Amino acid sequence: MQTSQLLIQQILQETQKVIVGKETQIKLSLAAFISGSHLLIEDIPGVGKTTLAKTLSHCLGLEYSRVQFTNDLLPSDVIGVNFYNVKEASFSFKRGPIFSQFMLADEINRASSKTQSALLEAMEEKHVSVDGVTYELPQPFFVCATKNPFEEVGTYELPSSQLDRFAISISLGYPTKDAEREILSAKKSINSQS
Numbered sequence: 001m002q003t004s005q006l007l008i009q010q011i012l013q014e015t016q017k018v019i020v021g022k023e024t025q026i027k028l029s030l031a032a033f034i035s036g037s038h039l040l041i042e043d044i045p046g047v048g049k050t051t052l053a054k055t056l057s058h059c060l061g062l063e064y065s066r067v068q069f070t071n072d073l074l075p076s077d078v079i080g081v082n083f084y085n086v087k088e089a090s091f092s093f094k095r096g097p098i099f100s101q102f103m104l105a106d107e108i109n110r111a112s113s114k115t116q117s118a119l120l121e122a123m124e125e126k127h128v129s130v131d132g133v134t135y136e137l138p139q140p141f142f143v144c145a146t147k148n149p150f151e152e153v154g155t156y157e158l159p160s161s162q163l164d165r166f167a168i169s170i171s172l173g174y175p176t177k178d179a180e181r182e183i184l185s186a187k188k189s190i191n192s193q194s
Contacts, residue, residue, distance in 0.1 A: 039145070039166060041145070042170070065103050069116075102142050108147055
């Protein structure tokens, strides 16, 4: 038990080196992962939503994939697709980016509800079905989705069935003045070393 607490503390410390001044949000993100659920980060562009997800996956040592959700994204772009393999004269399944331990669904509400719903089975049951065949997802399987405000141009509402799959929803907000100073001084330090 002490080993687990030490490991969690190390993950928090490493994540806080990149995401400055957001200890509560980092703890909630880690809690979503540990509980076997999923995380939704709702906020305006440019406050570090994607950076938090990338940093957390790196600190956890998980296989990471990112899908930029857009209005022309198809469910097969996320899950994968059956294609005809000429050499073998049969259909083969090409896995999509959902087959990773940590999937970032970036700006999930920019995609249509049809594409958003491609995640429902995976998030609930930890597998996907394509053409009547079920494919198990890697374990652990964690979805971290970012969501822009609904007022942003080109966004769609997330249906309640999709929102239900996320155990925790957080907002990062702008950094405090102290956090901004820390971020800027860290960048200056890195630039002067280059």
